[in-house]
Amino acid sequence: MLSELLDLHQVNTDARLVIYPKNKPKVLQALKQGRVEYVDLTSWKFMDYFFGYLFEHRFFETIGEAFPDLRKKEEIPAWFLIAAYTQLKCHTEEATHNLPFVLRSGTILNRVSANLRVESGGFNNRNKHPRKAPIDQDTARKFFKRAPPQSIMDWFNRDAVGFFLEHRAFDAEGIGILDSTFLPVTDNPNYKEAAPMPLDKNGHLVDLDKMSEQERKKFKWTPCFRLTNLLHTTRATDYFLYLGAHLGPGDESELKAGEKLVEDFMSRCGNHRLKLLIVDRGFIDGPMITRFKKERRLDVLIPLKKSMDAYKDVLGLARLEDAVWVRHRHRETVDKDGVQTVTTLDLAAFHDITSWQDCKVPLSAVLCRETVEREGKKEENVWVLVTTRKFETPGEIYEFYEKRTQIEERHKQLKLFWNLGVFTSPEFSLVTAHVFFILLAYSALQWYLRQDVMERMACKTIKTLQYEERLLKKDNVIVYADGCFGAFRFKTFMSIVFNLEGDARKQMKESLDKMPKDLEDLEEEHNRSP
Numbered sequence: 001m002l003s004e005l006l007d008l009h010q011v012n013t014d015a016r017l018v019i020y021p022k023n024k025p026k027v028l029q030a031l032k033q034g035r036v037e038y039v040d041l042t043s044w045k046f047m048d049y050f051f052g053y054l055f056e057h058r059f060f061e062t063i064g065e066a067f068p069d070l071r072k073k074e075e076i077p078a079w080f081l082i083a084a085y086t087q088l089k090c091h092t093e094e095a096t097h098n099l100p101f102v103l104r105s106g107t108i109l110n111r112v113s114a115n116l117r118v119e120s121g122g123f124n125n126r127n128k129h130p131r132k133a134p135i136d137q138d139t140a141r142k143f144f145k146r147a148p149p150q151s152i153m154d155w156f157n158r159d160a161v162g163f164f165l166e167h168r169a170f171d172a173e174g175i176g177i178l179d180s181t182f183l184p185v186t187d188n189p190n191y192k193e194a195a196p197m198p199l200d201k202n203g204h205l206v207d208l209d210k211m212s213e214q215e216r217k218k219f220k221w222t223p224c225f226r227l228t229n230l231l232h233t234t235r236a237t238d239y240f241l242y243l244g245a246h247l248g249p250g251d252e253s254e255l256k257a258g259e260k261l262v263e264d265f266m267s268r269c270g271n272h273r274l275k276l277l278i279v280d281r282g283f284i285d286g287p288m289i290t291r292f293k294k295e296r297r298l299d300v301l302i303p304l305k306k307s308m309d310a311y312k313d314v315l316g317l318a319r320l321e322d323a324v325w326v327r328h329r330h331r332e333t334v335d336k337d338g339v340q341t342v343t344t345l346d347l348a349a350f351h352d353i354t355s356w357q358d359c360k361v362p363l364s365a366v367l368c369r370e371t372v373e374r375e376g377k378k379e380e381n382v383w384v385l386v387t388t389r390k391f392e393t394p395g396e397i398y399e400f401y402e403k404r405t406q407i408e409e410r411h412k413q414l415k416l417f418w419n420l421g422v423f424t425s426p427e428f429s430l431v432t433a434h435v436f437f438i439l440l441a442y443s444a445l446q447w448y449l450r451q452d453v454m455e456r457m458a459c460k461t462i463k464t465l466q467y468e469e470r471l472l473k474k475d476n477v478i479v480y481a482d483g484c485f486g487a488f489r490f491k492t493f494m495s496i497v498f499n500l501e502g503d504a505r506k507q508m509k510e511s512l513d514k515m516p517k518d519l520e521d522l523e524e525e526h527n528r529s530p
Contacts, residue, residue: 022052027479027486031493034500034507038480047090051083053448059163060086066159068151071143076135081143084135085433089441092417094434095424096141141430149193149247149432156436157244157264160443165269169241169447171234174275175400176243177407178262178283180228180254183247183421183435187223190426195249196221203421224250227420227435228257230265231407232274239450240410242439243274247432254282262292271296276389278404281305286358289388293361299389301401304365310356314365314384317350324348325369328395342373347394353386363387366394414438 030036054060064079088096144152164170182203185191198206199222208216229245244261258279266274277292278301292298304311317323329345346369353363363386370381391397414420418438423431477493479486488496500508 022056022486023484024486024488026484027481028488030481031479031486031488031496032500032504034504034509034511036479036481036508036511039477039512047087050090050445050448051087053451054083054444057167059444062163063155063159067155068147069143070146070148076139076143078143081135081140085140085144085437086441086444088140089418089434089437090445092419094419094422096137096144144433145425145427145429147429147433149428152429152432152436153246156440157261158268160440161243161265162268164241164443164447165273167447169450170232170273171239173235174273175233175235175403176262176274176277177231177233177404178228178258178277178279179231179404179407179411180226180258180282181408181411181415182250183225183227184222185224185421185423185426188426191223191428191431192426193249193428193431194223194225195251196223197250198222199224199250203415222250225431225435226250226252226254226257228252228254228261229407229439230258230261231410233403233406237403237406240406240442240446242443245436245439247435255285255288258283259285259288262296262298266296266298271298274298276301276400278302278401280404284308286356286360290358290360293388299387301385301387301389301397303401304384304386308356310353310359310363310365310386311384313353313355314350314367314386315382318348318367326394328398339375344371345369345398346371347398349391349394349397356386361388364389364391364397366397368398410442414442418442 060079060083064077064082067078067082069078085096182197182199182205184199184203185194198208198219200206203222203224206219208219211219225247226249227245227247230243232241232243233239244265246257246261248257262274262277275297276299281303284302284305289300289302292300304314325346325348327344328347329343331343333341333343335341348367348369350365350367351362353365356363366385366387368383368385372379372381385397385401387397389397411420418441420435420438423434425431476487477490479488479493497508
């Protein structure tokens with residue numbers, strides 16, 4: 001628990017941060033004696049508890065020590081700027097000019113929750129008038145603009161991921177998913193690091209080979225970035241943590257970027273941290289799969305292309321009489337018109353596939369055959385999954401591969417609900433900071449929810465969490481005393497205060513008289529919180 005006062009480097013000793021841990025019994029004892037430091041007439045919100053948890057574990061201080069800080073003079077500690085910027089992303093705000101409002105309208109990083117308040121005129125003690133927010137938006141913007149983009153990526157991949165590793169945030173089964181997504185931008189030449197790609201309106205790659213020559217000439221390419229990321233999940237897919245990411249131009253090779261992410265992660269964290277890597281066809285590369293298996297003891301699960309010899313080999317084996325098919329799924333549905341659709345999925349397993357010449361390790365394959373029957377018509381779809389892992393049943397491998405869609409769901413969530421692809425500046429350093437701090441906030445939130453035994457909420461979007469928080473909002477009083485805080489129902493708090501007598505009553509009056517004059521405005525400010 002953090003209860004000590006932390007002196008800031010190169011800051012006037014009168015400007016200090018007060019960090020409060022949660023200790024309701026201790027605060028209750030002080031309250032009954034009339035000794036309180038501060039009273040907040042509002043309820044604590046989900047974000048308050050989340051950030052309080054992060055500060056309790058010194059999350060921002062730990063990762064802030066390694067952030068690429070190019071300032072000549074540190075008037076505001078890097079960890080505080082990182083915490084403020086992370087809060088901005090948790091409130092799904094893209095622009096730093098909204099930062100003062102976010103800080104002012106919430107308890108986090110202002111007086112409470114992240115449990116911080118500046119006791120004098122700002123961090124540099126230069127303000128002649130009381131501040132409405134701990135920092136100015138331009139201070140944060142310039143700080144992250146100065147940071148080299150590659151250094152931000154390295155910091156996230158090394159130090160932020162390293163923090164989660166030290167706090168045992170990884171599941172022992174070691175499941176990783178590797179994929180990439182496009183982040184389109186406006187046709188602005190100031191996006192110098194973006195590259196044009198043939199994307200549809202939803203940001204998905206278009207197959208130009210399926211277009212006529214005339215259609216290809218008319219097709220307008222879209223400038224974009226490409227985000228390649230390595231996602232950690234569990235067998236139950238109830239927990240997601242980013243192990244590494246790389247942001248580059250849209251025409252960058254996802255294969256090379258993804259391979260480097262995996263290699264770097266395993267070099268830093270050890271071969272035992274990642275045991276099964278699930279990838280899509282974009283990462284088909286025999287030498288890479290061979291090296292992962294032989295040198296890293298990392299198994300890979302990947303679908304084959306129909307043009308590959310190994311794919312044709314598996315189809316040939318399936319035609320043999322001794323091929324064993326297993327019914328994995330049978331589903332019947334009826335639409336609003338009463339038409340029935342029957343969908344079945346059959347699987348067949350084959351081992352020791354060696355016809356992939358570039359891959360120097362034996363493979364096991366699962367042939368998947370999905371049949372759809374509707375109104376007397378039957379459609380059949382066939383595909384092949386291969387893996388370097390030994391398995392007992394084909395259903396086990398199929399269910400593992402189904403988890404690959406979870407990284408696409410993360411991309412969808414981050415784009416729709418966290419505004420991952422919404423940029424307010426074409427400066428690549430700010431673009432990078434925006435993207436990687438969303439990944440940081442998302443991973444930290446997942447870690448908190450899991451540690452707090454809230455796996456059910458880990459799969460929900462940030463908007464859903466904020467909505468549920470508003471529904472469950474209760475009128476509480478947050479009391480600070482003896483370096484701690486405690487939350488009390490309003491009725492309980494008032495009952496204690498009204499029953500104070502003697503020295504305790506006198507002490508309470510003196511404590512209340514010392515509180516900020518704008519105390520009555522706090523509830524209105526909190527109600528405006530995003």
